[in-house]
């Protein structure tokens with residue numbers, strides 16, 4: 001009986017230890033929860049990647065898809081086959097373009113324009129904010145309202161938030177530093193215009209729009225020039241920004 005009681009006491013102390021441990025774990029997990037408002041529904045996303053100079057499979061198809069699908073936030077279809085865009089667009093709320101390869105097919109280009117003109121959301125990440133399209137000027141003019149033709153050598157720079165109140169910047173600190181390519185993004189005054197949410201700059205450089213909203217008449221469009229490799233995709237602040245951008249463009 002004495003032994004039995006001792007055993008029970010031991011069990012109780014083990015249980016308490018376990019509970020403290022489990023609560024500690026869940027507390028630390030809660031710490032990395034994304035500050036996303038309650039979802040009305042799971043957001044349907046088509047992510048388009050592929051092309052040179054970047055590990056699309058690892059950082060976009062892998063990491064970004066994992067970030068966006070966590071907690072049932074989004075369903076994401078990733079493709080690096082640009083000819084399949086128009087087929088998948090029918091089912092999605094947000095198109096997330098990150099591709100560093102041309103979308104050559106006229107039907108797919110038209111499908112993107114129709115999608116955006118119908119009021120659906122668009123997020124343009126990193127390589128998709130380049131001037132890649134000699135024969136498709138409408139892309140940069142109407143969707144990005146500008147573009148990049150160069151970038152600073154890969155390295156450390158700072159991001160300064162200009163509009164902390166915008167929903168895309170929710171949970172993002174006023175300033176953060178990362179290793180990436182500082183895109184020389186220039187706004188085309190002939191385009192729809194942008195609202196700059198954050199500027200990228202080194203100690204030497206002037207500020208370039210790094211996170212911004214394009215003033216499209218029908219659609220919500222967000223540009224994020226960051227995302228060259230794991231130095232951005234693995235940052236909590238980048239992950240928060242991406243989820244914010246998808247949520248806001250989906251009008252959630």
Ligand SMILES: [Zn+2]
Pocket residue numbers: 053054126127181227228
């Ligand atoms: Zn890059």
